[in-house]
Amino acid sequence: MSKSKTVDIVQKKDPVVVEDIQMTYRVGKVDVRAVRGVSLTVKAGEFVAIMGPSGCGKSTLLHVIGGLLRPTSGRIFIDGVDIASISDAERTEIRRRKMGFVFQRFNLLPTLTALDNIELARQIQGNGHVRNHQTTEEILGLLGIADKMHHKPSELSGGEQQRVAIARSVVSRPAILLADEPTGNLDTDNSQMVLQMLQDLNVKYGQTIVMITHDPEAASTASRIIEMRDGRILNRVQNLFYAMEQKRV
Template identity: 50%
Template sequence: MSKDEMIALKLVELHKTYVLGDSEVHALSGINLEIKSGEFVVIMGPSGSGKSTLLNVIAGLEPPTRGNVFIFGEDIHSLGDEKASIIRRHELGFVFQFYNLHSTLTAMENVELPMLLAGVKRDQREKRALELLQLVQMDHRAHHYPHEMSGGEQQRIAIARALANDPKILLGDEPTGDLDTVNGRKIKDLLVYLNVVHDKTIVIVTHDPEIFEPFMRILRMEDGRIVEDNKPTESSPSQEEITLDFTDNRKT
């Protein structure tokens, strides 16, 4: 099987029910989905349709009520907690709408944190953190704190942090949701770059129509179900067509 055919994520009859007193909320009502390695998947749908719940269950932030999540073929909930968290840590990176950086840590320390938790030695951690900051073109801000950076810059740090352990899959819950159009576009460009040049499988939730490109697969959720699955209408751009330029952000 070629790498392109590998299934990065597979969801089988995934349900999530929240019980609130006497009432039940069916946030996920039987999700079945396969995402191939290298796909760029955009999930949209009305507020309350279960988009964040879906990402949170995939990321292991919440357990499903029933159903299975396979990450590169591993049935994640059938493994023990320890094994499951090792797989998640190595295969998944997560970017939220609000950058969620630690305010008391510098950009560099924020990016190092997941590596610290994974037991990576200091030298290696610092080297990798710097490489990632270069990748998102924020190395000139390595020793700055989050409050000294713009929203778009903080989000680039959050993406660098999500890449710390070199995951193959990047999940994003409205990663441009809190940004203006210009900065939102730059985050989108970065995600496309990571998809095309670094071969990351990308799954993001968004309300932002600026994100859509014909090479993306667009899913629509309603009432905890996937009601539309629009396959890409064009193939991905080639690596040569992708350039990243944040230069106007580098003026200090």
């Protein structure tokens, strides 16, 4: 790693620091500016919801923060490392060590059971060379799906699949949990359950979470809400009720 990056590590202590990110796609012959100069910081233990309508650039921003996309310009510091300026392999390494993802479509591997999905994530993230059923089973138990651990995704309801996906994303205790419309495919009850789960992870275990949603109700479960429109940040709102909930816990 270069000297300048070492300096950045010292300067950027927050888990996520985004500085003037621009992201432009080429669609056919047209350039689409999905993100237009976004800057934000997510502090350790924060639960941030990025909210906005479809096409506002929130998913692109999440993918950039998650290292799945390289921005056209700007800098993103994940635990002090600027992932916009490192190689694909280094970004993959950061993703493996620092991040967990929860997707709208759950994205479980359909041929594996719930337990094996989680074990595979653990293996990829480097902690699963020796299978540790105890921990995985414990996590599944905490999420209320211990009895489903040997079921394949096709045998689980949407809510159960999303709970397995959450278990998979936190099994290696990532620094940042990135959730992309985690309730987008769920009914009201399951949505509330998943949001409660994310809130519990944040409040009880201090898990830093960045969640994308277009649903104001879902966004209201976060400690801070960032509203996006047309690739730009429109509003930043601190959720006072959340602070009260934290205090209560």
